[in-house]
Amino acid sequence: MAEIVRMPKMSDTMTEGVMAKWHKKVGDKVKSGDVMAEVETDKATMDLESYWDGTILYIGVEEGKAVPVDAIIAVVGKEGEDYKAALAAEEGAAPVPAKEEKAAEPSSEKPAEDGSGTTAGLSEAELTAKGVTVIRMPLLSDTMTEGVIAEWHKKVGDKVKDDDILADVETDKATMEVMGYATGTLLHIGVEKGQAAKVNGIIAIVGPEGTDISGILSQGDAPAKPAADAKSDAPVAEKAVAEVKEETPVASGSGERLKASPLAKRIAKDKGIDLAQVAGSADGGRIIKKDIENFKPAAAPANTASSSAPAAEKAAPVIPQYVGEEKYTEKPVSQMRKVIAKRLAESLFTAPHFYLNISIDMDNAISARTAINAVAPVKISFNDIVIKAVAVALKQHPAVNSSWGGDKIRFNEHTNIGVAMAVEDGLLVPVVRFADGKSLSHISAEVKAYGQKAKAKKLQPSDWEGSTFTVSNLGMFGIDEFTSIINSPDGAILSVGAIQQVPVVKNGAVVPGNIMKLSLGCDHRVVDGATGAAFLQTLKGLLEEPIRLLV
Secondary structure (H helix, E strand, O other): OOEEEEOOOOOOOOOEEEEEEEOOOOOOEEOOOOEEEEEEOOOOEEEEEOOOOEEEEEEOOOOOOEEEOOOEEEEEEOOOOOOHHHHHHHOOOOOOOHHHHHHOOHHHHOOOEOOOOOEOOOOHHHHHHOOOEEEEOOOOOOOOOEEEEEEEOOOOOOEEOOOOEEEEEEOOOOEEEEEOOOOEEEEEEOOOOOOEEEOOOEEEEEEOOOOOOHHHHOOOOOOOOOOOOOHHHOOOHHHHHHOOOOOOOEOOOOOOEOOEOHHHHHHHHHHOOOHHHOOOOOHHHOEOHHHHHOOOOOOOOOOHHHOOOOHHHHOOOOOOOOOOOOOOOOOOOOHHHHHHHHHHHHHHHHOOEEEEEEEEEOHHHHHHHHHHHOOOOOOOOHHHHHHHHHHHHHHHOOOOOEEEOOOOEEEOOOOOEEEOEEEOOEEEOOEEOOHHHOOHHHHHHHHHHHHHHHHOOOOOHHHHOOOOEEEEEOHHHOOOOOOOOOOOOOOEEEEEEEEEEEEEEEOOEEEEEEEEEEEEEEEOOOOOHHHHHHHHHHHHHHHHOHHHHHO
16 A cells, blocks of 8 residues: 655754755655655754655655645555555545446535534545644654653643644653644544654644544554553462462371461471461461461470580571562663664674773873863863864874765764763763864853753754764763774764873883873774774874864
């Protein structure tokens, strides 16, 4: 069946997109995940991926043309398939099949009205003409494939305006607001709070009160309802264990078998309790867990016969027993964590990594930072100095400032430094652009601003796109040295450790020193060992003589 491709909503403020470039043409084969086109939005130019396998049967938008969100831009289906019927149906002009045309009565051409005065079973295009708006899951970042409804601000039956915020959607990088851009009544919610919906899937419908939307829902575009809570099916541990039948021990001095639950027997064994001394409280005198927990052993009678036994036999050592409870908590994987897992796994298992380590004498950098902060408008950190030094060094070593493109290698002449930042749900990498030309104060202010936006989940796609090299610093956490996975498509990443006070040899004497260890992770497809080593030597010289950053 032919699939209709619509213009996705790629940012929370996007109302239309410009088709910047088509990467496919009519007749081309596409797979799920293939980039079909580039779409220019109000914030960035993003890739439009296919979510279907098949052949491009129709392209409805020329390059350079702007179309509104949710407009039809292409059709994907089986090669040679007649897509015109599906396209006409989406546009509200579905043709009547030939066999039915003759038998149809003139009155049957008019759709039946329901009791509320609205038309039942209409298509999405026909309902749109009646003021019904279908709200779909927007594409809120370039790596997003699905979104989780974090919170609904409206419920079915509520009146909404075109500037009302309907819901908060958790993506892989941030939590963003979704607006309906429609006025009317909220007729349908297709995804419950906490559940995920694929990009372009129906999440809500807004329109005149009483409108029959069964025609849209019957098409199956709306995501499935969440499965019923399975907690009620989970067996209670004690009950499940108690129902297992096992052989019970024989009471001492009698031929009767003791009745006890397996859990009671296990606890009694752990505590060294003789079940024959325990009175059962369950049916038939059966011993259960609470009987063991409430058991108090009676004082043992004096045994004169054993008084002559060795002391070791009289009082055998008692090893205390501890009965613990095994438990754990499981949480659904967040959108951010899903993308981190996917992107880093792709990088590690695709790019051949190798690492180069070097130690930096930071004595001069410490003195320079103290002097700079005495006059700087903002506080300069060692990380700011490293970012600046990396950008300057990259200008001298363009091979390190590169990326692998399969059949070509891109050597970047600009230095956009990604700065890895830890947030509550994972990791974000906003980009300091053209860092080589910015002052330390400028870099410091920009990094601090990114840090605040990252923690508030307010970063936009334009903030994290376009890095050419990445810096990851765990020195502030006291980590001496570590290695990082390359942030694709970058060709290298620098891991920065803490500054340590250690003994060093200077001028033949052992003196206190301040050493910082760096590890350069390289993609061997674009960076060779000697190339990476030369870059580190240049970086070492800049950090050990920071005045060179001003030249």
